[in-house]
Amino acid sequence: MAKFIIENNGPLKGEVTVSGAKNAVLPILAATVLTDEECIIDEVPDLKDVEVMCSILRCLGAEVKTYPEEGRVSVKMSSKVNTDPDKELLQKMRASILVLGPILVRENRATVWLPGGCAIGERPVELHYKGLRQMGSDIEVDDSGKVSTETDGLKGTEIYLDFPSVGATENIMMAATLAEGTTIIENAAQEPEIVDLANYLNKMGAKVKGAGTDIIRVEGVEKLHGAEHSVIPDRIEAGTFMVAAAMTRGNILIKNMLPNHMVPVIAKLRECGVVVEETELGVMVKADEKPLVSTDIKTLPYPGFPTDMQAQFMALLTTVEGSSIVIETVFENRYMHVAELKYMGAKIKVDDRCAIIEGNKKLKGARVRATDLRAGAAMVIAGLAAEGKTELSDIYHIERGYEKFVEKMQGLGAKISREED
Numbered sequence: 347m348a349k350f351i352i353e354n355n356g357p358l359k360g361e362v363t364v365s366g367a368k369n370a371v372l373p374i375l376a377a378t379v380l381t382d383e384e385c386i387i388d389e390v391p392d393l394k395d396v397e398v399m400c401s402i403l404r405c406l407g408a409e410v411k412t413y414p415e416e417g418r419v420s421v422k423m424s425s426k427v428n429t430d431p432d433k434e435l436l437q438k439m440r441a442s443i444l445v446l447g448p449i450l451v452r453e454n455r456a457t458v459w460l461p462g463g464c465a466i467g468e469r470p471v472e473l474h475y476k477g478l479r480q481m482g483s484d485i486e487v488d489d490s491g492k493v494s495t496e497t498d499g500l501k502g503t504e505i506y507l508d509f510p511s512v513g514a515t516e517n518i519m520m521a522a523t524l525a526e527g528t529t530i531i532e533n534a535a536q537e538p539e540i541v542d543l544a545n546y547l548n549k550m551g552a553k554v555k556g557a558g559t560d561i562i563r564v565e566g567v568e569k570l571h572g573a574e575h576s577v578i579p580d581r582i583e584a585g586t587f588m589v590a591a592a593m594t595r596g597n598i599l600i601k602n603m604l605p606n607h608m609v610p611v612i613a614k615l616r617e618c619g620v621v622v623e624e625t626e627l628g629v630m631v632k633a634d635e636k637p638l639v640s641t642d643i644k645t646l647p648y649p650g651f652p653t654d655m656q657a658q659f660m661a662l663l664t665t666v667e668g669s670s671i672v673i674e675t676v677f678e679n680r681y682m683h684v685a686e687l688k689y690m691g692a693k694i695k696v697d698d699r700c701a702i703i704e705g706n707k708k709l710k711g712a713r714v715r716a717t718d719l720r721a722g723a724a725m726v727i728a729g730l731a732a733e734g735k736t737e738l739s740d741i742y743h744i745e746r747g748y749e750k751f752v753e754k755m756q757g758l759g760a761k762i763s764r765e766e767d
C-alpha cells in the first residue's frame with residue numbers, strides 16, 4: 347500500500363492550476379448514457395473515480411477513449427445499453443448510482459448495486475428512488491444491495507426532495523430529460539456542479555431550466571444527441587490549496603479558480619485574517635501578513651459552507667489563535683479526521699455534530715490515516731505545518747479525487763513524496 351511522507355518545508359509559495367471538478371465530471375460522464383452519439387468531454391481530471399466511471403460506461407456498452415494528457419474523454423454509448431452492469435465495478439464508487447436514471451429512462455429497466463465510497467455516515471439513496479418511483483418506476487432493493495428497477499416509461503411529475511441531495515437532483519434531472527412530459531424538482535440542490543450538468547444536458551438537446559435555484563424544470567424530449575463540453579474547475583481542490591497556503595502561512599496564486607463558487611470558503615479565510623485577492627492572473631492567497639485567528643463554521647448545502655471543505659478547514663483552525671466551533675450538518679459522521687488530528691497534537695472535542703477546536707497548537711508529525719478523501723487532504727495540510735515527519739497511509743482515498751496532488755503540492759514548495767510500502 348502506498349503512503350505519503352510529508353515534512354514541514356515552510357510557507358507554500360508559487361502558483362498552482364486547478365483541475366476540472368470531480369463532482370461535475372462524474373455526472374456528466376453518466377449523462378453520456380442518454381445518447382448513442384459521440385460525446386466529447388474536456389477538462390477531465392485524471393482521477394481514479396473517473397477511471398471507474400469510464401469502466402462502468404464500457405460495461406454498459408460504450409466505446410470510451412481517454413486522453414489523460416489532453417484532459418479529454420470521448421464516449422459513444424451503444425444503441426442498446428446493458429441494463430445489468432457488473433456488481434463489483436458499481437460498488438467501487440458511490441457516484442456509480444448516477445447511471446441508474448440514465449439507463450432506466452433509455453431501457454425502461456436497470457439493475458444496479460448499492461454503492462460504497464467514502465465512509466462518511468449512512469449516505470442513503472432513498473431520495474433517488476423516491477423521485478424515480480414518482481416518475482413511474484418500480485424499484486426493489488434486496489438485502490444483498492441489489493436494486494432492481496422497471497418501468498413502462500418514465501413520466502414527468504412534481505418531485506419534492508426532503509433534503510437538497512446533490513446526487514438525487516442529478517439522477518432525477520438526467521432521467522427527466524427523456525421522460526414523457528415535464529418534471530419539476532423542488533428543493534433541488536443548487537451546487538455549481540448541478541448547473542454544469544444542466545448546461546451539458548442542454549447542449550445535448552435537453553430542456554432544463556432553473557438549475558442553480560431550488561426549483562428545476564425539465565421538459566422531456568424524444569432524443570438527445572452528442573455534444574462537447576468543458577468541465578468547470580474544481581472548487582474543492584481550489585479550496586484545499588487555499589487552506590494549505592493559510593496553514594503554512596504562505597503566499598500563493600491559484601489559477602483556473604472561480605471565486606464566485608467559493609464565497610463561504612473565501613469569507614471564512616478572510617475572517618481568520620487571510621488576504622484573498624482576485625487578480626487578472628488568478629486568486630492570490632496571502633497568509634504571511636498577520637497572525638491568523640479563530641472562526642466558526644457550519645456546513646450547509648450550497649451556497650452554504652461546503653462539507654467537503656470541513657476537514658481541511660478544521661486542520662487550519664487547530665493552529666490559529668483562539669477557539670473555534672465547527673458544526674457539520676450535511677453528513678452525520680464526518681469527523682473521522684478528528685482522531686487523526688489528535689494524534690498530531692490537536693485539541694478537539696466532539697459532541698454529536700459539533701466540534702470545538704482549541705487553537706494555537708503546534709502540530710507534531712505522526713503516523714496517520716486518510717480516513718476518507720477530504721479527511722486525507724486535511725492530514726496532508728496538517729503534515730505541511732507539523733514539526734517532524736508525517737506518514738500518511740490509505741492515500742488511495744486522496745488519489746480518487748485530487749489530480750496530481752503530490753506534484754502540485756511540490757510545485758508550491760511542499761516536502762511531500764509518495765512511497766510504496
Ligand code: UD1
Nearest residue numbers: 369441468469470471472473474511512513514654676677
Ligand atoms: C455529493 C458529492 C460529495 C459531497 C456531497 C455533499 C459527488 C460525486 N459527491 O455527494 O463530494 O460531499 O454531495 O455536498 O458529487 N441523503 C439522504 N438521502 C438520499 C441522498 C442523500 O438522506 O437519498 C443525505 C446523505 O446521507 C447526506 C446528505 O443527504 O447526509 C448529502 O448527500 P448528497 O447531497 O446526496 O451527496 P452526494 O450526492 O452523495
